[in-house]
Amino acid sequence: MKKKVLIAMSGGVDSSAAALLLQKQGYDCAGASLALCGNDTDGARRIAEGLGIPFYVFDEQALFAREVMDHFVSEYCAGHTPNPCIDCNRHIKFDAMLRRAEALGYDYIATGHYAVRRQDPETGRYLLCRPKDRSKDQTYVLYNLTQHQLAHTLFPLGDLEKAQVRQMAEAAGLVNS
Helix, strand or coil: CCCEEEEEECCCCHHHHHHHHHHCHHHHHHHEEECCCCCHHHHHHHHHHHCCECCCCCCCCHHHHHHHHHHHHHHCCCCCCCCCHHHHHHHHHCCCHHHHHHHHCCCCEECCCCCCCECCCCCCCCCECCCHHHHHHCCHHCCCCCCCHHHEECCCCCCCHHHHHHHHHHCCCCCCC
């Protein structure tokens, strides 16, 4: 049976190319966007429709306000330098999204982040590694992923250069290439 993957789609070229790659690799794919703060999900929906895959929008506005925005404000007011992208990845993209995917019967989530996930053959632990395109390395915002999250997350762009991703998207007729 095909493994099922729910792809976090923003409508940008990276998440769209990730969906295209996973589809070509034989995964049973669907796309999803998170409604966080009045963001537009139409571009991602159009890409998913063009790829012929189902598309979901998950309303996570309350969680985003509490875990990202409120935390940012309180930390900033306390004189700290918060990083909302880290908090969003920790609480929204790789926690809430994964819980939604698992509830729907998906084996994995996937994103268009430039990172590589490997499994250490000796320990069985999942490792977050730098991508081929070091100029696009996004591991610094993914450092706090848990073993469970890494075990169930795919980063299909990790072994590609950004130029390759754009060429692939353009060849496939993705409008955002």
